[in-house]
Amino acid sequence: MLELRNISFSVIDENGETKPIIRDLDLTVDDCRFLAITGPNGSGKSTLAKLIAGIERPTEGRVLLDGQDITDLSITERARAGIGFGFQQPVRFKGLTVFDLLRIASGKKLNVSEACNYLSEVGLCARDYINREANSSLSGGELKRIEIATVLARRSRLTVFDEPEAGIDLWSFQNLTRVFQSMREDIQDSSMIVISHQERILEIADDILVLTAGVIDRYGPRDEILPHVLGTESAQSACDRLK
Amino acid sequence: MVELTEIQKKLMAEVADLHKIPEGAYNFRANSELAGRNTTANIDIVSKADGTGIDIHIKPGTRNESVHIPVVISKSGLKEVVYNDFYIGEDCDVVIVAGCGIDNCGGQDSEHDGVHRFYVKRGAKVKYIEKHYGSGDGSGKRILNPVTEVYMDEDSVMEMEMAQIKGVDSTDRQTVAELKKGARLVVRERLMTHGQQEAVSGYRVTLLEEGANADVVSRSVARDDSRQRFDARITGCAACKDHTECDSIIMDRGTILAVPSLEAKNVDAELVHEAAIGKIAGDQLIKLMTLGLTEQEAEEEIINGFLA
Numbered sequence: 001m002l003e004l005r006n007i008s009f010s011v012i013d014e015n016g017e018t019k020p021i022i023r024d025l026d027l028t029v030d031d032c033r034f035l036a037i038t039g040p041n042g043s044g045k046s047t048l049a050k051l052i053a054g055i056e057r058p059t060e061g062r063v064l065l066d067g068q069d070i071t072d073l074s075i076t077e078r079a080r081a082g083i084g085f086g087f088q089q090p091v092r093f094k095g096l097t098v099f100d101l102l103r104i105a106s107g108k109k110l111n112v113s114e115a116c117n118y119l120s121e122v123g124l125c126a127r128d129y130i131n132r133e134a135n136s137s138l139s140g141g142e143l144k145r146i147e148i149a150t151v152l153a154r155r156s157r158l159t160v161f162d163e164p165e166a167g168i169d170l171w172s173f174q175n176l177t178r179v180f181q182s183m184r185e186d187i188q189d190s191s192m193i194v195i196s197h198q199e200r201i202l203e204i205a206d207d208i209l210v211l212t213a214g215v216i217d218r219y220g221p222r223d224e225i226l227p228h229v230l231g232t233e234s235a236q237s238a239c240d241r242l243k
Numbered sequence: 244m245v246e247l248t249e250i251q252k253k254l255m256a257e258v259a260d261l262h263k264i265p266e267g268a269y270n271f272r273a274n275s276e277l278a279g280r281n282t283t284a285n286i287d288i289v290s291k292a293d294g295t296g297i298d299i300h301i302k303p304g305t306r307n308e309s310v311h312i313p314v315v316i317s318k319s320g321l322k323e324v325v326y327n328d329f330y331i332g333e334d335c336d337v338v339i340v341a342g343c344g345i346d347n348c349g350g351q352d353s354e355h356d357g358v359h360r361f362y363v364k365r366g367a368k369v370k371y372i373e374k375h376y377g378s379g380d381g382s383g384k385r386i387l388n389p390v391t392e393v394y395m396d397e398d399s400v401m402e403m404e405m406a407q408i409k410g411v412d413s414t415d416r417q418t419v420a421e422l423k424k425g426a427r428l429v430v431r432e433r434l435m436t437h438g439q440q441e442a443v444s445g446y447r448v449t450l451l452e453e454g455a456n457a458d459v460v461s462r463s464v465a466r467d468d469s470r471q472r473f474d475a476r477i478t479g480c481a482a483c484k485d486h487t488e489c490d491s492i493i494m495d496r497g498t499i500l501a502v503p504s505l506e507a508k509n510v511d512a513e514l515v516h517e518a519a520i521g522k523i524a525g526d527q528l529i530k531l532m533t534l535g536l537t538e539q540e541a542e543e544e545i546i547n548g549f550l551a
Contacts, residue, residue, distance in 0.1 A: 091524070091526045093527055095550070101534075104535075107534075150534060
């Protein structure tokens with residue numbers, strides 16, 4: 001179970017003034033839940049994801065995982081405590097291969113066939129990718145799928161995805177939702193927090209949280225929240241991306 | 244012939260991946276003495292009459308054979324200059340493994356300056372692997388100044404892998420290549436310096452005739468207070484192609500100077516240079532930390548991958 005207690009996060013802007021991004025936010029995510037966080041651009045969604053993974057530290061408030069205070073734990077310590085994180089913009093590495101990343105993610109001596117399974121899950125032909133460098137020679141869509149594969153290989157109890165559908169190119173939402181489903185089934189008591197304003201992702205969530213200007217606007221079961229966000233910036237259909 | 248000591252055996256393993264006597268032709272040099280030699284029906288190794296080095300003759304058409312010529316120095320204060328000439332016959336396909344390891348536990352500098360000249364005949368293919376390694380905790384420096392000259396005839400291919408990852412205090416490596424029609428040169432250089440080390444790597448590649456092609460890629464990491472200089476000059480005299488790339492990770496208080504230069508003497512010469520120097524990107528460290536590595540482990544993975 002993840003608990004955020006009175007979390008605030010602010011930055012100093014170019015004028016030297018304090019700009020609040022997240023304001024006094026309380027949130028509890030139980031085990032075995034799939035929470036989708038949506039909201040308008042600039043509402044603080046990605047910051048909230050980073051606060052959970054430890055990439056940003058809250059200005060105020062505490063973060064608890066299974067009752068243990070993890071506010072002061074580093075990114076590494078949080079990863080080891082069972083928090084996984086999927087980046088919105090995949091990181092490129094000169095020299096590190098796709099296999100290297102999967103090996104590091106798995107935290108064990110990974111064999112090639114296991115690595116191939118993770119790549120197959122995200123619709124990549126393992127043979128073509130396993131030894132390639134995760135660098136700019138790969139397209140944004142390929143890197144994004146490799147990013148998701150590294151999160152799969154991590155097998156975390158709580159996984160936070162920041163806009164997993166961004167840049168997925170020809171790979172379909174259907175496959176992405178299948179990946180989420182198999183993660184939930186494979187990892188006991190696991191939860192998932194997905195930042196997204198794609199309607200099709202909101203539709204498969206157990207709960208939906210709408211974040212607006214750093215505060216919780218609405219939070220509850222999907223069927224209760226979804227009607228309020230459909231047709232707004234917080235719930236776009238897949239075709240909206242083409243407009 | 245002399246028996247190798249344990250330290251010398253360790254150096255051999257580092258520079259030539261040799262844990263036992265290799266198959267094929269070889270010439271071992273330890274503390275300026277011949278420590279072992281083998282020739283084959285196709286590969287002959289002859290000491291120069293004036294004692295300054297060896298000549299390696301590879302018969303035309305020799306395929307799938309290898310030559311190992313590692314050098315080890317374990318005596319402090321030893322300085323030597325060695326000339327090794329390779330004559331590679333037409334249509335050969337061979338692997339040449341060189342490399343030098345210095346273990347210096349004493350107070351005097353130890354230095355090996357190896358001059359390797361390759362005469363690669365028409366259609367021959369050579370893979371050349373050279374590793375440099377230093378060890379020992381003496382105050383004397385471990386110095387390696389290799390000169391590699393490659394003269395390539397028509398349609399010959401030379402692939403060079405050169406690595407210096409650990410322990411060499413000072414190095415000034417100069418590589419000169421001249422390529423005739425259709426010849427192809429591929430260089431992959433890996434260099435890491437640390438402590439107070441200094442490294443210079445210079446290339447003078449001349450693409451003399453039509454269809455000559457060079458691809459020179461250098462990756463380096465400068466840690467601590469070390470200093471590096473990469474200096475590549477490529478000259479295209481005909482309708483030829485070159486791609487040169489130097490890519491460096493800078494850390495701590497390291498200094499890196501990249502001096503790329505291209506000279507085209509023909510309107511159809513296509514010469515490209517890419518150079519980049521930068522520290523390890525913060526988002527790379529963060530990504531690996533979200534996968535459970537510490538910052539230090541993440542740094543090591545990134546460097547190992549970069550230099551692999």
